[in-house]
Amino acid sequence: LGRHLDDIWATYVGNRAGTRSSNALTWQQLASGTPSGRFGHSCILVGDALVLFGGINDRGLRLNDTWIGQIICEEPCRMRISWRLLEIGPLAPSPRGAHAACCIDDKFIVIHGGIGVHGSRLGDTWLLDLSDGLQSGSWRRMGDTGPLPSARSGHTLTWIGDRRMVLFGGRGSEYEVLSDVWLFDIGDHLLQWKEQKYDLSSILGELPSPRAGHSATFLFGGKILVYGGEDKERRRRDDFWILDIPALLQFESGNRKMAKRMWKKLRIDGQSPNCRSFHGACVDTSGYCVYLFGGMVDALLHPAESLGLRFDGQLYQVELVLHL
Template sequence: MGADSQSWHLELSYDQWVALPVSGPRPAARYKHAAALFDEKLYITGGSRNGRYLSDFQVFDLRSLTWSTVKLNIEASDAKTNDGIPAQVFPATSGHSMIKWGKRLLLIAGLSKHTTDRMTVRFIDLESYNCGVVETFGKIPVARSGQSVTLFGSKLIMFGGEDWNRRLLNDVNVLDLETMTWTPVETTQAPPTPRFDHAAALHSERYLFIFGGCSHSVFFSDLYVLDLEAMEWSQPQIQGDIVKSRAGHAGVDVGENWFIVGGGDNRSGALETLVINMSKLVVSVVTSVKERDPLASEGISISSALLGGETFLVTFGGYNGKYYNEVFVMKVKPRDSSQPKILQSPAAAAAAASVTAAYALAKSESLDYGEQEDTNAKVITVDTSQQDTALEVNSIKEEMKALESSLIEVTAETAALKTKIDETNGSYAELSKELHSVQGQLANERSRCAKLEAQISELQKMLESLPSLEKEVQALRSEKSAFEGDMEHGGAAQSQRSGGIWKWVAG
């Protein structure tokens, strides 16, 4: 890139990611943050790093290529959380969603140390930088993270996620932004399996697309569509390049083209940047990166910006063994948008007035479409002769998918149990060695005890013989006393006899 940061976007090639030469300090590297782009500025809030939630609010100017940290003002109000306790405004949060609404950014859901049982919505005013809690009404959904939140007119549509008890969700809830009222939505047809860390996009102001995500053991590469008029789910077949299963990816739509970047499956990151044409239901690879590239990260964010009449994709952050804080951009090449394809799904069929009644009665029929073109439009013709067969096939397919999902989870559980068994066997082997060692020490102690017992037995015998020895000693003492008495008497007599002789001699 040239030295002029104001015109950097003029030098870029189409459909190639480029790291921007950011000036000055950068925010801390992170993932699972929330991002929104407005007026050529990228707003970043929250996220996670090394298990710690972040609460900062950062702004990146796409013209000057500089970051700045904004200190938010806590708005003085009596707003409380949905549990009726005083709210800590703008806490450190991860796994939340951020949507621009007017001059405000709305922050929905996410993980935080200050958790309530029900959903909390916060706001940041982009003019005053005041922030606070939005009071909501209605049937407020359970708190969660890893959900998708999509703007649909004056409503937010939230799908899926994971609650605080790690329960996976596939519910649909709508927040009316004019009344701030939550409403749960009842849908028909088979919904996506419960999941989190997926991506969502709105097409033609009618169809909600859901792509990828994961359960606790399975990563998905499937595509689901919710018809927001009929509130019916479908799983249309997509054509084109093979898609890798992924979660933690990010998506942004540019017209009918939905760009997907990043994500992974806990083993490797997704290297391909995808584009899904939501009208034609065709997926293709835009470009690829090398392994361990910041763009092959989970928890990455993506936004779109219009600079000089060109559309640019902007990414930030992510994690794939390392946390990132780079800003990447890609200039989007204009793509053909002619001849949109009719969605091959029950939801699209519900749009045709000729089959509305049939769908209202059956609620699960799958119709085959024949397309007949004229000069202005495509006419949908419906073949109802194989409806029963198609229904049975769809039912079997759904059962097979459910069984495959169950098999994958059981296989994962079996592998986990095998690992525990191996660990137990290893512990048992160590304990056996220790037992043999203790048994050897015990045998040595028993031998020593046997020797001590023999010595004690000999001492006991000696003790038992002491009385007889004492009697012998006593007898010897008596004999000695008698002998000494005899000696004394004999000595006196001899003394008397000797004295007379000496007396005589002296006389």
């Protein structure tokens, strides 16, 4: 009890990934001299390597170490990971966990916010430059002028192409749960956050409720799939939402009519995953088949417990289907 894990597993879904028939999985525990056990860290694929940052260890200490995990394929379905601390120089983000992170063009990692020392929520943004081919890296703080997202944890940061990212949701400094949407642009001549505020009367249908611990996965066709998460009472959700990026960008450019096209709730056919938060999600190379794994799910509440909670170990395949 209370021990944070340091093991790494991979699954091979075969040559028919992205189809309804690909339901046979092979799990493999990867041999590696790994970083210490932790949770609330970020771990992002950059080329053929993983970049791990931060997290919270068994003693509740926040971490700010940066690791490179080189993926080594020894045969078609067997691999291992070799870890090393990344040389980053004297500057690094403060220790944290439950931050948001994304990768840009396999050259940069951007992180935002998280839970810092003594449980305080953070609102800073940092960029890790990996243009030296993962041999070394350098952190620098970014975007501290102009309107900024409030401090938060459990939010998502999703790369949408070029040098733009979308931030959504999270839990704020007063433990409120958020549903705001921000664009962040780190282009050569522009470095700014911009909140996408819209008049609720212009929205047709529902909007996603405020949430933290959700996933936000970029799909083929310029859409972000938002799934699950939890509300301010820590009630977990199992709903799927599409955030349409072309509509979002037109709205950001001044076309207010695009607000009604930004969000769409998806209908679920077949088996639905249980309500969950703080799970993992990724998309396959097709861009329309998403895999969801693990997370916190509700459990039966026993008389001696203050809350019912368990951790799920199932992997779900979610296929996005276009109805013409």
